[in-house]
Amino acid sequence: xxxxxxSDQIAILDALDGMVRPYAAxxxxxxxxxxxxxxxxxxxxxxxxxxxxxxxxxxxxxxxxVVERLARLPFATEAAVSALIGPLLGEGTGGPLxxxxxxxxxxxxxxxxxxxxVVVLGDAVTSFTAAADQVRAEPESLFAxxxxxxxxxxxxxxxxRHDISPDHVRTHLRIALAAEAAGLLSAALEVTCxxxxxxxxxxxxxxxxxxxxxxxxxxxxxxxxxxxLALKAAATLDAGDAALALxxxxxxxxxVTYDLHQFLGAMGMTLEHPLHLWTYRLKALxxxxxxxxxxxxxxxxxxxx
Amino acid sequence: MDFTWNAEQVAFRDRLRGxxxxxxPDNWEAVAGHGPGSAEITEFSKAFCAxxxxxxxxxxxWPKAIGGEGLGPWHQTILAEEMWGHGEPRxxxxxxxxxxxxxxxxxxxxxxxxxxxxGISAGSAIWCQGFSEPGSGSDLASLRTRAVRxxxxxxxxxxxxxxxxxxxxxxxxxxxRTADDxxxxxxxxxLPMDTPGxxxxxxxxxxxxxxxxxxxxxxxxxxxxxxxxxxxQAWEIIAFSLTNERLGIxxxxxxxxxxxxxxxxxxxxxxxxxxxxxxxxxxxxxLCEAARMxxxxxxxxxxxxxxxxAESSSARFATVMAERAVAEFVVEYLPEALADAExxxxxxxxxxxxxxxxxxxxxxxxxxxxxxxxxxxxxxx
Numbered sequence: 001x002x003x004x005x006x007s008d009q010i011a012i013l014d015a016l017d018g019m020v021r022p023y024a025a026x027x028x029x030x031x032x033x034x035x036x037x038x039x040x041x042x043x044x045x046x047x048x049x050x051x052x053x054x055x056x057x058x059x060x061x062x063x064x065x066v067v068e069r070l071a072r073l074p075f076a077t078e079a080a081v082s083a084l085i086g087p088l089l090g091e092g093t094g095g096p097l098x099x100x101x102x103x104x105x106x107x108x109x110x111x112x113x114x115x116x117x118v119v120v121l122g123d124a125v126t127s128f129t130a131a132a133d134q135v136r137a138e139p140e141s142l143f144a145x146x147x148x149x150x151x152x153x154x155x156x157x158x159x160x161r162h163d164i165s166p167d168h169v170r171t172h173l174r175i176a177l178a179a180e181a182a183g184l185l186s187a188a189l190e191v192t193c194x195x196x197x198x199x200x201x202x203x204x205x206x207x208x209x210x211x212x213x214x215x216x217x218x219x220x221x222x223x224x225x226x227x228x229l230a231l232k233a234a235a236t237l238d239a240g241d242a243a244l245a246l247x248x249x250x251x252x253x254x255x256v257t258y259d260l261h262q263f264l265g266a267m268g269m270t271l272e273h274p275l276h277l278w279t280y281r282l283k284a285l286x287x288x289x290x291x292x293x294x295x296x297x298x299x300x301x302x303x304x305x
Numbered sequence: 306m307d308f309t310w311n312a313e314q315v316a317f318r319d320r321l322r323g324x325x326x327x328x329x330p331d332n333w334e335a336v337a338g339h340g341p342g343s344a345e346i347t348e349f350s351k352a353f354c355a356x357x358x359x360x361x362x363x364x365x366x367w368p369k370a371i372g373g374e375g376l377g378p379w380h381q382t383i384l385a386e387e388m389w390g391h392g393e394p395r396x397x398x399x400x401x402x403x404x405x406x407x408x409x410x411x412x413x414x415x416x417x418x419x420x421x422x423x424g425i426s427a428g429s430a431i432w433c434q435g436f437s438e439p440g441s442g443s444d445l446a447s448l449r450t451r452a453v454r455x456x457x458x459x460x461x462x463x464x465x466x467x468x469x470x471x472x473x474x475x476x477x478x479x480x481x482r483t484a485d486d487x488x489x490x491x492x493x494x495x496l497p498m499d500t501p502g503x504x505x506x507x508x509x510x511x512x513x514x515x516x517x518x519x520x521x522x523x524x525x526x527x528x529x530x531x532x533x534x535x536x537x538q539a540w541e542i543i544a545f546s547l548t549n550e551r552l553g554i555x556x557x558x559x560x561x562x563x564x565x566x567x568x569x570x571x572x573x574x575x576x577x578x579x580x581x582x583x584x585x586x587x588x589x590x591x592l593c594e595a596a597r598m599x600x601x602x603x604x605x606x607x608x609x610x611x612x613x614x615a616e617s618s619s620a621r622f623a624t625v626m627a628e629r630a631v632a633e634f635v636v637e638y639l640p641e642a643l644a645d646a647e648x649x650x651x652x653x654x655x656x657x658x659x660x661x662x663x664x665x666x667x668x669x670x671x672x673x674x675x676x677x678x679x680x681x682x683x684x685x686x
Contacts, residue, residue, distance in 0.1 A: 001308065001309065001310055002307045003306055005306060193679050207675075207682050208681075208682055213672065213684060217619075221622045221674065225623055229594060232594070245591075251591070297580060304583075304586070
């Protein structure tokens with residue numbers, strides 16, 4: 001047991017931080033609901049950071065660390081699924097990856113766009129590249145991800161069948177989403193703390209009021225828990241650990257996102273402050289994979305039978 | 306990052322389980338139900354801890370120079386998990402090996418170390434910690450018990466309260482005021498409990514027998530050599546001690562064990578079926594494992610030689626959430642287990658409220674997190 005970063009992990013995260021530094025802040029004047037950057041997506045894609053999970057010495061833990069770090073950016077970029085599920089699919093699955101449960105097809109999907117690889121979890125795991133006429137963009141989705149709706153029944157698409165089990169993919173997806181949530185929670189908390197330390201009311205910073213401090217501290221405790229459960233699950237790749245990690249992440253997202261907007265007061269209702277860029281991604285993650293009910297059921301099944 | 310126990314750590318845990326199986330009596334669960342401060346466990350702990358000492362299992366995490374095996378924080382964690390997981394047969398002595406001993410090592414004079422460490426290492430010493438006072442709970446620095454230097458002695462007068470294990474302790478790790486300055490006026494005395502002028506009264510409690518007491522000091526005279534550290538150094542010393550104490554009891558492990566036990570009983574009755582019940586159990590398990598990992602992250606840093614600060618408050622609060630969730634699960638779905646048939650569940654029900662109160666109330670931990678982890682400006686007072 002040694003929970004410190006290895007020298008390789010430190011080097012990878014340092015290099016990653018250096019590469020994404022130009023994207024660390026919301027561009028001045030941006031007021032969109034979701035913030036994306038084709039340049040950032042391309043740089044990440046070409047950098048190889050999303051392939052660290054393919055190296056057995058680095059594995060899923062390092063992939064989860066990369067995902068957590070990228071999720072802290074105000075820009076939404078598809079990293080989680082590529083980093084943690086990409087290695088399961090083999091070579092040649094390019095573009096953003098978009099996982100869809102065959103039982104939950106008819107809802108907006110994160111990162112679904114023409115050219116994306118759609119991974120379908122049904123009785124088997126299949127994938128296909130989405131064509132322009134198979135996707136409707138959802139610019140009004142109110143989630144801070146680019147979203148799209150699938151217009152085609154995946155069973156009719158010309159799909160590649162993968163020799164892996166849907167449950168195995170679900171376990172990796174839970175880890176991916178928990179790691180992403182950890183980064184989103186961390187960044188949302190940080191940007192809120194910065195604002196509250198600065199914003200003066202009643203002649204003193206809002207952050208000096210205990211009513212806010214205690215709830216912020218609880219958010220820190222939850223965020224820390226999500227991060228560690230995600231990394232632990234990445235290490236064990238155990239179905240129970242992964243379900244607990246995403247369950248805890250969805251619980252935390254529910255408990256924290258509302259609070260953080262509340263603390264910002266009227267600024268929390270605007271698109272001028274960047275908080276929504278993290279919290280409205282968290283809100284999208286709350287409903288992934290059937291939400292807390294499904295994660296809790298999966299955890300109970302895996303742990304206690 | 307490595308999330309696995311190495312072969313040596315697995316062997317250490319196996320060895321502990323073997324020793325526990327060989328040395329706990331058949332009726333142990335019922336004895337353990339009395340709680341670590343009870344006369345029953347205290348009596349048992351003396352022979353049990355002496356046996357552990359002989360086996361090199363009482364203070365294996367201490368340096369070799371003072372009677373340990375030099376095995377470090379991970380072994381301390383495994384030791385604590387196995388002992389507490391088995392009803393803590395070390396009784397009140399867990400406190401000695403967790404923080405009294407390490408604090409003596411770091412701040413004690415050679416004479417104090419020679420006087421007290423052998424007893425702790427041999428498993429024969431019982432200590433209590435004289436911190437809280439009737440007017441000084443969360444606001445510990447307001448304490449008023451006074452020690453006045455008088456020639457080669459200190460004269461101590463005042464009152465302590467909610468003191469764990471005081472009824473059976475031989476020595477008190479006593480915080481007292483030697484000057485008026487709020488924090489820099491506080492000193493520590495290592496006070497023999499047979500000093501004339503001490504009165505101990507047990508306080509009836511929810512959490513078990515012999516656990517909390519009132520102490521009255523009526524002009525107690527102790528030699529000046531009882532001073533621990535320098536006059537006024539207490540605040541610095543207990544900051545070190547409390548960091549150890551907050552993580553001393555692996556409550557996440559106990560909570561998870563209690564949860565697994567409760568689920569096992571429910572399953573045995575065919576009553577672990579409804580989705581709502583299963584979901585509540587899963588949520589409690591997530592809180593337990595989050596607290597475990599937050600604690601392990603700190604153990605890992607300590608094993609790497611890093612100083613530990615406010616992160617221990619975060620792990621502590623995570624543990625409070627976990628204990629509460631498990632206690633509430635049991636009360637809601639298995640209330641009948643709180644009868645004597647399930648001593649460990651009963652004990653969790655009794656002691657589940659302690660984590661948020663002892664070693665600094667949960668709200669104090671949140672204050673520490675806000676100031677020292679989130680770096681928020683200090684609140685107005």
